[in-house]
Amino acid sequence: MKFEAVTIKDIAKALGLSTSTVSRALRDSYEISPETKKLVLEYAEKINYHPNPIALSLKERRSRSIGVIVCEIANSFFSQTINGIESIAYNNGYNVIIAQSRESADRELLNLQYLTSRSVDGLIISVSTETKDFGYFRELHDRGMPIVFFDRIVDEIETHKVIVDNFKGAYDATTHLVRCGYKRIATVCNAAVLSIAKERLAGYKAALTDNGIEVHDELIKYCQHGGMITAEVEEAIKELFSSRQKPDAIFASADKLTTGCLRILKAKGLSVPGDIGLIGFSNSDLTELLDPPLSIIKQPAFEMGEIATNLLLQLIESKRPVTDFETRVLTTELLIRESTKKQKQKAKEIAS
């Protein structure tokens, strides 16, 4: 089954002109008489002519499409980012091809090869938790493929990057927990190789130290798949509670980890914040409806997508190789709700 489109040849034949003339008439060239132009334009309109973008891509050696690789789209943060990416891309005549790594380095590489073989003009990437070898990224980048990293960036590759101040986000969240009166604050974070995991962990540690609380390694748990696998989070929580230092609060450093922790804590029959406080990074718009309403650190996801895309288009459309790269750092938002309200505090409130 074929969908046959109208070509410039059809117009040329019908009007007794050459394809060159038709092409020029359509592009409003000065070498074509007004009458011919009118003729061509009207006929093109009539038969609903649209230039074949594939032929154009071949000719101009660009596809006007950009590739996006994220771990998964069924994730509030990423779907919001993609919204931002799309809005800018579409306004500039680019289309967006989305691929998911599902936190697998293999799938990520496959997607990468697939997208480049599809000749995308550029890439917007948030790397998977599993990725250790950035050789292919580097090779691509060295060969001139425009790449913008966001969220989970690759430090050793020099290109545009868009992130939030993860250190500050984590610092603020942890400080908030301290101020609420929590003492044994644990953290559940992403694979340690991830830039965001490192930064958020650093923020967590700094906040504890600055508040005179000792950092205990046994209160720091890593989830290699960023919470995509429930068992992983379950294991982390179990370990936390079987340690000598039982935590009285948890700072979760990623979307899936935050809701994952809540799920496991409830499954274990623990009350939040009664038995344990919880705060985490999240971009879900359902967090305030949860039981309990979750205190979260929220990222400006849509804006991040917009900025990343603008930077990428800048790279793509630049005449000469860009060497001056920038890293845009946005700020997170701390939303305080029930899940970090310590019991004593609650009691006090009721009394007053």
Added chain:
Amino acid sequence: MKFEAVTIKDIAKALGLSTSTVSRALRDSYEISPETKKLVLEYAEKINYHPNPIALSLKERRSRSIGVIVCEIANSFFSQTINGIESIAYNNGYNVIIAQSRESADRELLNLQYLTSRSVDGLIISVSTETKDFGYFRELHDRGMPIVFFDRIVDEIETHKVIVDNFKGAYDATTHLVRCGYKRIATVCNAAVLSIAKERLAGYKAALTDNGIEVHDELIKYCQHGGMITAEVEEAIKELFSSRQKPDAIFASADKLTTGCLRILKAKGLSVPGDIGLIGFSNSDLTELLDPPLSIIKQPAFEMGEIATNLLLQLIESKRPVTDFETRVLTTELLIRESTKKQKQKAKEIAS
């Protein structure tokens, strides 16, 4: 800035062969000697040759890409569906271009034109709530563009469709409310033009009638934008509560409406299910963590995406025009949780 890829010409020149020979060698043609093949294959591997898909698309008049139009991707149901679509598409060498209508008929048309001008080989569509004129769909379909509708389908266009038994889903949900002891059951649904809205409303009505409960029109509220605009849901709820027949339960017939209702009810200080019961269609994986845990009707979203894609690929790859279309109807899943537990019932449970 350009990303220069290796072409068949580069290989030909380097090896002193013609492009035809190289092409045939790469495709393992019988007319090429084993030695030449080996030579070409090894060199191609060495310089990391990948055929240019754009050139192939031009030659074969197919792009090996499919377009998907949904109202928004930051929606559990649709992002899960897209996961299903992608998994099948990628396995078959197709890529997926996603576009969002954001419930606007204009944007939908724009996306449609954009995708077809991008020469996608086929389309998978869930129409927007606003769409009234299906002329463009029809035209495209008549001109041979393979289209598969899912979820929100277009009855008057004969092609493959993938839906759930919306009538039964709504019937089951409403029946469940009746069995819980609710008497004045309201429904908040999508724009009445949508296939799913009609079917779910019919299921709701039938369940009431079959249980000897009268259907009151003032207990039926429509949201033109399917809950994307909060004010819309707020207005619906306000109207319900200002009517003579104050509802004691609500059946929400779409993802955003379900969580939207919960949000508004809580904002109004109403307790669920204490003051009012709530059940609705939803595919969010957070519903059981909500306050209260939400009773929902869940659709097999991933599977729907898979089936839709398989059907589309079937259409695309069919040699002759397909005239025998099918509508796949899957079944929904009813998950009963706290939000539909009527107070009396609760009391009884505690007593026993």
Added chain:
DNA sequence: ATCGTTACCGGGAACGATTGCGTAAAAAAA
């Protein structure tokens, strides 16, 4: 009458890959 200019338009190569057809050389059959 000849030249220069302007205005319009067509031929054909190119983008990268595939493929039908033609053909030289080598191998097999006569």
Added chain:
DNA sequence: TTTTTTTACGCAATCGTTCCCGGTAACGAT
């Protein structure tokens, strides 16, 4: 040895579009 067949490869067209060259009128100036 001659003829036939097979093997192995190149030429050129094709997909839809753009664009570099040309080319040809018409017209005014010389």
